[in-house]
Amino acid sequence: MAKRKVNVALIGYDFMGRAHANAWRQVGRFFEDLPLEPVLKVIVGRTERKVAEARARLGFEEYATSYREVLGRKDIDVVDICTPGDSHMEIAMFAAEAGKAILCEKPLANNVAEAERMLAAVTRSEVVHMLCHNYRRCPAVALAKQLIDEGQLGELRHYRGTYLQDWLVDPEFPRVWRLQKARAGSGSLGDILSHTMDLSRYLVGEPREVSASLTTFIPERPLPEDPARRGAVDVDDAAQALVRFERGAIGYYEGSRFAPGRKNYNRFEINGAKGSLVWDLERLNELQLYIESGPQSGFRTISATDPKHPFMAAWWPPGHIIGYEHSFVHTVYDFLRGLATHTSPRPNFEDGVQNQRVLDAISRSATSGRWETVESASTRG
Ligand SMILES: NC(=O)c1ccc[n+]([C@@H]2O[C@H](COP(=O)([O-])OP(=O)(O)OC[C@H]3O[C@@H](n4cnc5c(N)ncnc54)[C@H](O)[C@@H]3O)[C@@H](O)[C@H]2O)c1
Numbered sequence: 001m002a003k004r005k006v007n008v009a010l011i012g013y014d015f016m017g018r019a020h021a022n023a024w025r026q027v028g029r030f031f032e033d034l035p036l037e038p039v040l041k042v043i044v045g046r047t048e049r050k051v052a053e054a055r056a057r058l059g060f061e062e063y064a065t066s067y068r069e070v071l072g073r074k075d076i077d078v079v080d081i082c083t084p085g086d087s088h089m090e091i092a093m094f095a096a097e098a099g100k101a102i103l104c105e106k107p108l109a110n111n112v113a114e115a116e117r118m119l120a121a122v123t124r125s126e127v128v129h130m131l132c133h134n135y136r137r138c139p140a141v142a143l144a145k146q147l148i149d150e151g152q153l154g155e156l157r158h159y160r161g162t163y164l165q166d167w168l169v170d171p172e173f174p175r176v177w178r179l180q181k182a183r184a185g186s187g188s189l190g191d192i193l194s195h196t197m198d199l200s201r202y203l204v205g206e207p208r209e210v211s212a213s214l215t216t217f218i219p220e221r222p223l224p225e226d227p228a229r230r231g232a233v234d235v236d237d238a239a240q241a242l243v244r245f246e247r248g249a250i251g252y253y254e255g256s257r258f259a260p261g262r263k264n265y266n267r268f269e270i271n272g273a274k275g276s277l278v279w280d281l282e283r284l285n286e287l288q289l290y291i292e293s294g295p296q297s298g299f300r301t302i303s304a305t306d307p308k309h310p311f312m313a314a315w316w317p318p319g320h321i322i323g324y325e326h327s328f329v330h331t332v333y334d335f336l337r338g339l340a341t342h343t344s345p346r347p348n349f350e351d352g353v354q355n356q357r358v359l360d361a362i363s364r365s366a367t368s369g370r371w372e373t374v375e376s377a378s379t380r381g
Helices: 015-030 048-058 067-071 085-097 112-125 139-149 188-203 324-341 349-368
Strands: 004-011 036-044 062-064 078-081 101-105 129-132 156-164 207-215 220-223 226-232 238-245 250-256 265-272 275-280 286-291 300-303
Touching (some): 015 324, 036 067, 048 062, 062 067, 112 349, 129 324, 139 188, 139 265, 156 188, 188 207
Parallel strands (some): 101 129, 156 250
Antiparallel strands (some): 156 265, 265 275, 286 300
16 A cells, blocks of 8 residues: 655755755665655755755755745645754744644754743644654664663663764864854754763663763864954863762763764763663674673673664664664654654654753753752752
8 A cells, every 4th residue: 555655844954964865765665664655855955056956966856945935835744954953943933833743953952941942832733743863773772772671781870971073173173053152052062962961861761960061172263254263162162971860870971072083982881780781883783781690701792783673674684784874764764653643752852852951950060060950840840
């Protein structure tokens, strides 16, 4: 039987635009049980020449330069937001009012108030919503979640999460949008530590309080449009936080774009009463598992490429590894399954609000020099 088609409008066509376009294109070719058929309908950008090129390269039927016009169209079902944080709220609010299902890149917004308004809008409009923290859907990470939920690690004690890159080490690297608070909301905090923190919420539970520091090493950088002039960097270059979780575990988050040699070192280690787990994005198919009662004294490496592992039945035979882009395919797969049943898969905008509250507590602690409590629906009363 023919599947119902859903028309996708993708906003933004660079890094994440390309990753998401690939995901929408590939998902139906591999996941045979996909309930809906996505159509790459229209790609939206501000510069006509560039968005026209992107349309041809990424395989969309049409391009447009006004997202408002596109979202006003009756034939658009899904809006996929792949733009910097300062535009997420405006686009999502407009999309929600137009009754479109929304997939939004992380972090949901640039602050808690914006995130809350976005959640209120999707709740009011009753549209399906999801936040793209794609690392939850690397098979080895989803397998880690299964093992934890089965109790294989016992009571969780430690979460150590680091996300390190090195693209800002050169002081002459230009002041791109990621280095401006008005555009990005924060620096390494929202850009990469947010992934580490989201994974901790997925795997360990809710962070209750944090003690943090934010550091800016290079306060001025050349302006991209005029390298002879310099502009202020008003976001953190590196963010660190000690964390106490609600269920008793303790932990640590670190995000830095100043770690020479570390290209995309997104790694966590979890220690429980009965065992430990380690994962590193740069070896994304592998999960290191140590079980205290096991026959061996060391960690063993699970290749999470078996059909019994999450998402892997759709791909290749065991041992035929997958890559970074597949995490986005898995994200849109779950998004479309949610859309078919009118449910908002996790992480959704509710998680986006809670994630933003954790980032906010980290910022507050960096300013106050004290432990700060993470606001939550329950602490607000
Ligand atoms: N999930 C992940 O792992 C991951 C990785 C990188 C970035 N991101 C997130 O994705 C989003 C985009 O980041 P990116 O790396 O793709 O950035 P990018 O700079 O590569 O691309 C941004 C795109 O948005 C367009 N754009 C900017 N402002 C716009 C506006 N007001 N209206 C319409 N289009 C606009 C730009 O022209 C460009 O095409 C950010 O929220 C970022 O945090 C997520």
